[in-house]
Amino acid sequence: MTPAARLSAAIDIIETIEADRAPAAKALKDWGTSHRFAGSGDRAAIAGLVWDVLRRRASSAWVMEDDSARARVLGMLKLERGLDVPTIGAMCDGSRFAPPPLTDQEEKALASRTTEGAPSPVAGDYPDWLDPYLAAVFGDDRVAEAMAMASRAPLDLRVNTLKAKREKVQASLKHLGAVPTPWSPIGLRITLGADARNPGIHAEEDFIKGAIEVQDEGSQLAALFTAAKPGEQVIDLCAGAGGKTLALAAMMGGKGRLIATDDDKRQLAPIHERLSRAGVHNADVRSPKGDADPLADIRASADLVVIDAPCTGTGTWRRNPDAKWRMRPGALEIRLKDQAEVLDRAAGLVKPGGRIAYITCSVLQPENGDQVRGFVARHPEFSIQPPDQTATVLWDKAEAFAEAALKSDEGWLMTPRRTGTDGFFVSVLKKA
Incomplete structure (x- = not known):
């Protein structure tokens, strides 16, 4: 397919998304199914x-x-891809499979208009109702922060x-352009171009043998900040597919007891296949069965409970830009209730002197600092561990990280603009 034909296809798919209110991933899949002549490069x-x-x-x-x-x-094409009017016009020449030629009005708009003077939600590309929430966290920087959250993720x-x-894995993935991540001592990063296909990581020998997992650097740091240690009893309370569980297992070095549930x-x-591939032998996966509590045998005995909390996912917009436009205010209220419930549940699992690591992939204050303060008010036996203490796991990079990330009394907030990661909040709470 020519660049012009790809452009026409994109317009058709956007029309489908808007008209049918369809998720973008489904619209793209349906288009690919009905246009099998398109190669993998075209689809990408x-x-x-x-x-x-x-x-x-x-x-x-x-x-x-x-x-x-x-x-x-x-x-x-003007704002994200940085194309000028002649280049855009060349793709819209009205030839076979190409979009119709630019109108005079379109040429004028492309040549002269910018986002200068646009309202913050427009300039930052986020829903109007979220503006007060982003302003509460970022103030006048919210447009810049939101623009970074709209950028393409590595x-x-x-x-x-x-x-x-x-070092060894980086050498074996040299052909993909893998480089060390800026903060995480165990991370590698592959930067992707605008039209690039995702590399076939799952076909790489390092992945097949369990030497690597796909995980955003911010998520890696969140796991490191829990300070899970060999020999501890650790519970991953919202384990999901096991991303944090795998990271915790590596930190524990196969020693201790790791319980994953959701x-x-x-x-x-x-999670079962992932644990096997990664060579994890000290993990106990507990699936819920009916109304029975899979952790009924655990009472105030855990050294660490990790909560990768259900949240709005505002910190992952650059990976799923469709999500921010589909999000509604009611979703936030539901998540706040879920988070409070899981925090209260964790309180009864932690032994005296133990800790809870509360993590969200959200940048919204109600899900982060407000939620932590509410928990401490309900459970005064817990106190917030100073954020600077949690960052010491980064050793020589701790000071630089403290300057880059947004620190509050409750914990760390990472953002694409500040740390080059997805948006993550981490708070560590210690039981007296």
């Missing part, structure tokens, strides 16, 4: 265009003074120290 390039339009949905419509699918695609890998060393047993389905 078209998906890149669609995701970039969703990243710049509001700002591109503002620039074009038009919220149609075509206008958003054209505006995205592919981060965590080296499984149970099986490999970072309220949704469907989320736990991949």
Whole structure:
């Protein structure tokens, strides 16, 4: 397919998403199914265009003074891809499979309009109702922070120290351009271009042998900040597919007791195969069965309970730009209730002197600092561990990290703009 034909396909898919209110991933899959002539490179390039339009949905419509699918695609080419009017016009020449030629109004908008003077939600490309929440955290920097959250994310890998060393894995993944992550001592990063296909990590020998896992650097740091140690009893209370569980197991060096559970047993389905591949032998996966508590035998005995809390996922917008436009205010209220419940549950599992590591992939204060303060008010036997103490696991990078991340009395907030990671909040609470 020509670049012009890919552009036409992207416009069609955006129209489908808007008209049917369909998730972008489903719309892309349906298009691929009905256009089997398109090769993998074409599908990757078209998906890149669609995701970039969703990243710049509001700002591109503002620039074009038009919220149609075509206008958003054209505006995205200017704002996200940095293309000039002649280049955009060359792809819209009206030839076979190409979009119709630019109108005079479109040419004028592309040449002259910017997001200067646009409202913050437009310039930052996020829903209007979230503006007070982002302002409460970032103030006048919220547009810059939101723009970074709308950028394309790299592919981060965590080296499984149970099986490999970072230097050796980096050498074997040299052909993918893997480089060390800026903060995590166990991370590698692969930067992807706008039209690039995701590399076939799952086909790499290092992945097959369990030496690497796909995990954002912010998630790696969140696991490191828990300070899980060999010989401890550690509970991953919201284990899901096991990303944090695997990281904790490596930190424990195969020594101690690691229990992974989740309220949704469907989320736990991949964890067994992942643990086996990673060479983890000290993990006990407990799936819920009916109304029975899978942790009924544990009472105030855990050294560490890790809560990778259910949240709005605002910190992961750069990986799933569709999610921010589909999010509704009611979702936040549901998540706040879920978070309070799981925190209260964790309180009864921790032994005296033990700790809870509360983690979200959200940047919203109600899910982060407010939630932690509410927990401490309900459970005065817990106190917040000073954030500077948790960052000492980064050794020589702790001071630089403290300057980059946003520190509060309750914990650390990482963001794409500040730390180059997904948005993550981490708070460590110690029981007296």
